[in-house]
Amino acid sequence: MTARRVERWDVYELRLTGPSAGNPYRDVVFGADFRHRHRVVPVDGFYDGCHDGRGLYRVRFMPDRPGPWTYTTRSDAPELDGHSGEFTCVAAVPGNHGPVRVAGPRRFRYADGTPYEPFGTTCYHWTHDENEELEERTLRTLAASPFNKVRMCLLPTRAMNPPRLPFPGRTPGALDTARFDPAFFAHFERRVRDLRDLGIEADIILFHPYDEGHWGVDNMTREEDLSLVRHTLARLAAYRNVWWSIANEYDFNTAKTVEDWDHIGRFVQRHDPYQHPRSIHNGTRMYEYERIYDFTKPWTTHQSIQHWDAARTPRWLAACPKPVVLDEIGYEGKLGRRWGNLTGRALVRQFWHGVSAGGYVGHGECYPEQDPDHAAWISRGGRLHGDSAPRIAFLRRLREEGPEDTYVYFGDRRHAHRDIDLPDIGAPWRLDLIDTWDMTVTPLPGVHRGRARVPLDRRPDLALRLRRAT
Structure with a gap:
């Protein structure tokens, strides 16, 4: 039974049963057109596996205007085509400000006009082990933290052995990349919803170079890449707290060219009905060179940069009038790597350099020896142990008290x-x-x-x- 009243910027979901033979992920085209007055919003649906001998299909939609909406499904499968219905979009409750939008060359705002400043952190794979206790602890930590954006990966790394992967199979190099694992995505999207309920943006990293050919997810064909992206957008784009990071350290992936990344970025731009923030993140040999992406390309909405010096923000703003988010500047911790052994004071200094220069800086922490699960925050979440988070909270309070200061x-x-x-x-x-x-x-x-x-x-x-x- 589908809801008849849906909060503005919440999710309306329609569920239908249809064919399950063959490969419905690839063989069945399914979606719906949502209408409000004279406006029509086409939305892709997705196949969500076989239940009780029937294929389950879902289409999710985020209404952005109060009032009556109607929909009509479209599909090349007759039993999924031509279904129609209606629902009413009601006012958003307090705390629901809608999705984040770019608001000029330096700023972000929620859709209702409320200012938003990203105070982000990194927990790359906090959902992948499906460790309920650790994930709930991560959410409690985030709820008490200053962080309102979390960078998190969709795909595994070479070193991981998670219980599920986005694709069926457990054999490295032999995953069935023509299909998807509904249980993996159900778990992943549940955690995206948990972040939404905490008022935290989920900056979803679609690709990265850390598989190194092990599982076979960093060197897929273009068709496989776009199939994964389409399925992920159909599942997650209706959540108001989603951002898209096309890749982390894109230039470390030798299997793809800049043209490949541009193709994926443009695909996301075309297929996301809600135009969530989009960017791509560069790698860097710390203190040796930088390879900043060309953010003047129209598909990018903001600049996601890895660099060790936030004071260079004015230079990036001068080259491209889009907000600068230094998502990785180095992490507080005690690792043997230069990117993971900043002092808390050094990281806080970078936050202040960034804010005073008109940009935003991201947090990360690496103290695995202090965590009972030996989990570094940047990889698995858990607890925060460093000195920087309370000072970042202080900075965020100042900014919210006087955004024009x-x-x-x-x-x-x-x-x-x-x-x-x-x-x-x-x-x-x-x-x-x-x-x-x-x-x-x-x-x-x-x-x-x-x-x-x-x-x-x-x-x-x-x-x-x-x-x-x-």
């Missing part, structure tokens, strides 16, 4: 004072001195115009907040 960050330098040229806005400024590590805000006396001398007392990790005095 301006910041000047002084970093690790120990100045006695700094002379700051204040923007001429026709009104004076109030200045606050922020200790980004001790998490304090100290108002400086008076109001200021022109040039202001800011006493810093030779302390590092200070920032200056500029607020209109009026």
